Amino acid sequence: MSQQTDAGKPELNALGKLVARFAEYGHNATNNLSSSFSSMTTQGWIRLIVIVGGYMLLRPHLMKFATKGAVKKMEEEDAKSREQDAAQAEISPNEFRGIKEKLMVHAEEDEGDGTGADWGQKARVRQRQMLKDLLEEEERRRAAENEDADIQEFLED
Numbered sequence: 001m002s003q004q005t006d007a008g009k010p011e012l013n014a015l016g017k018l019v020a021r022f023a024e025y026g027h028n029a030t031n032n033l034s035s036s037f038s039s040m041t042t043q044g045w046i047r048l049i050v051i052v053g054g055y056m057l058l059r060p061h062l063m064k065f066a067t068k069g070a071v072k073k074m075e076e077e078d079a080k081s082r083e084q085d086a087a088q089a090e091i092s093p094n095e096f097r098g099i100k101e102k103l104m105v106h107a108e109e110d111e112g113d114g115t116g117a118d119w120g121q122k123a124r125v126r127q128r129q130m131l132k133d134l135l136e137e138e139e140r141r142r143a144a145e146n147e148d149a150d151i152q153e154f155l156e157d
Contacts, residue, residue: 064138071131078124 012020040048 060138060142064135067131067135071128074124074128074131078121078128081121
């Protein structure tokens with residue numbers, strides 16, 4: 001029966017079929033969403049509120065935990081790279097020629113413009129500092145919110 005109704009319609013090219021499929025998906029999604037909210041029971045609404053509220057309460061803590069884990073991982077990678085640098089040969093060609101001491105003094109004087117071989121080190125340090133700043137800002141924001149809540153407790157309506 002659908003072949004008879006489709007017989008009068010022109011054949012769509014690949015792009016037309018794709019657009020028609022997405023339009024069908026959008027129509028199905030709107031119908032399903034509207035019917036699910038209109039037929040939701042009280043228990044369903046409570047369940048939805050608990051899930052969304054739990055997400056809103058737990059998300060900042062999970063983000064903080066993930067950020068701390070990322071900082072710890074970056075510090076471990078930094079320590080590994082420093083160990084690898086320290087594990088190089090005891091006598092390098094520069095040291096054999098007596099140039100290493102001059103290079104070390106020059107490296108200490110020139111606190112990096114980011115053009116040397118250790119630019120990745122500086123990027124890691126900047127990233128770590130940025131993450132620490134974000135954590136501190138989040139803690140300050142939470143402290144301010146808690147302080148506002150404490151003040152609201154004592155105010156009368």
